[in-house]
Amino acid sequence: MQKRITMTILSFLFLFGTWFAFAPLQVDACSCAETPSIEDQLQRKTAIFTGKVLRLTKPVNGKIWSSEDAVKVQFEVKKVWKGDLGSQTTVYTARSSESCGYEGFGINEEFIVFAYGEADRLETGLCEGNKNLESAQEEIKALGVGYEPSKMTSTREEYSDKTIVTKESNNWWFMVGSLLVVFLAVCILRLISLRGRRR
Incomplete structure (x- = not known):
């Protein structure tokens, strides 16, 4: 029973982590006031x-x-x-x-x-x-x-291109960080599962 619960949690974390890492970032819709004079x-x-x-x-x-x-x-x-x-x-x-x-x-x-x-x-x-x-x-x-x-x-051009590269780099680190969080969660749950079996 404990093994089944652990596998369910692991599956959920994997699916959630994958969605979080690869889904496009969303923002609220734009709303404009009256055009200035x-x-x-x-x-x-x-x-x-x-x-x-x-x-x-x-x-x-x-x-x-x-x-x-x-x-x-x-x-x-x-x-x-x-x-x-x-x-x-x-x-x-x-x-x-x-x-x-x-x-x-x-x-x-x-x-x-x-x-x-x-x-x-x-x-x-x-x-x-x-x-x-x-x-x-x-x-x-x-x-x-x-x-x-x-x-x-x-x-x-030189300044502007550097700014875009920085933004893309930030997106890359965000993805890597998300995957690391999922990986650590899986490792922790695996350790808990192994300790439960030894008892």
Whole structure:
């Protein structure tokens, strides 16, 4: 009887541990308040610009992934209203709208982008007011006369790539830690079972 109980517990722990280690991380759905006014955008955002999407780099799906994982969007900058931007710049957004990521960016399409964060790692999202350029005429009119980007190309790639690698490394250690917990639980239950047999 004791052997049967022990095997049941071991099976449950194995199944639970496997699910915990390999299931995708989930987050609550994103909820946006009303889009800020142009005056608020100019005050709060780090950069406001229009640009054409040159490249989208999505994170590789590992055994553990999150809807918050960063998608890297590289733009050819056309016009700027705020920020010191080069002719190309990179903006990051979460991969899924569930984590307030902006999923509307498409290669060779033009957008107005409202970005926040540090100047060397601009970020944006679903709630920031980004739009395809064709549907953003009201915003462009309200922003007024912008200015041209500087001739220099952005040099933010090295920093940004390191940040993504760090995030993937954290996911790897999380998986290893989960498997170690399951392994230790199995060993402890096995020892308890062996001691029960000796008695």
